[in-house]
Amino acid sequence: MKKIIVAAVMCLGTAAFAQETTGTPEHPAPSAPSSRQMNGPSTGVEAQEVGPAIGDTAKKLVGADQAAKDKADAANKTGLWKEKDAFSLNGTVKAKDNDDVTLARMGTLPEVKLDVREQTKVTLDGKAVKASELPEGATVRAKFQLEGDDSVALELKATSPKK
Incomplete structure (x- = not known):
């Protein structure tokens, strides 16, 4: 039951x-x-349309240089120019011009050719200079990043060679 x-x-x-x-x-x-x-209730405007419209209006108001901004944005997307992601090396200047610097390294380490761009910070004994002004034999501490097959210099801190 x-x-x-x-x-x-x-x-x-x-x-x-x-x-x-x-x-x-x-x-x-x-x-x-x-x-x-x-x-x-409907306002007739989709939420995803608001953000880009505000950004474009803000750029027009402050007069941002769009070409420079686009170039910087492209570099940031690839991770270039972010010093926290940079590699470091030490060497001495073997050859140089405005576009690149070749550094000789100690021992059996191979030479390194670094591309120098307009954003690259180049100093000699604490003073800003062009890469072509670096004397051969100057000791360099370099920060660089890889961009495809190229090594791009972010910063070159050089000290004059000892006489």
Whole structure:
């Protein structure tokens, strides 16, 4: 008898849950929120359109140089010019010009050719100079990053050779 009662309670309980009016997407329950309540009032502007519009307007107001900004943004996307991601090396100037510097390293380490760009910070004895002004034999502490197959110098700190 107990088994029959338990079975009846289980069936009735399951049937009671099945009768709950939750509705379906095609036929929502009367207590379900309306689409207007779910989506809110419409302003006619999508949220994803607001951010870019504000950014462009701000650039126009402050008069930002768009070409320089685009160049810097492209460099930042590749990770170039972020000193926290830079490699370091020490060497002496073997050859140089405005576009690159070749550094000889100690022992059996190979020479390194670093590309010098206009953003590269070049100093000699603490004074800003051009890469072509570095004397041969000057000791250099370089920070650089890799860009494809090129090693791009971020910073060259040189000290004059001892006489």
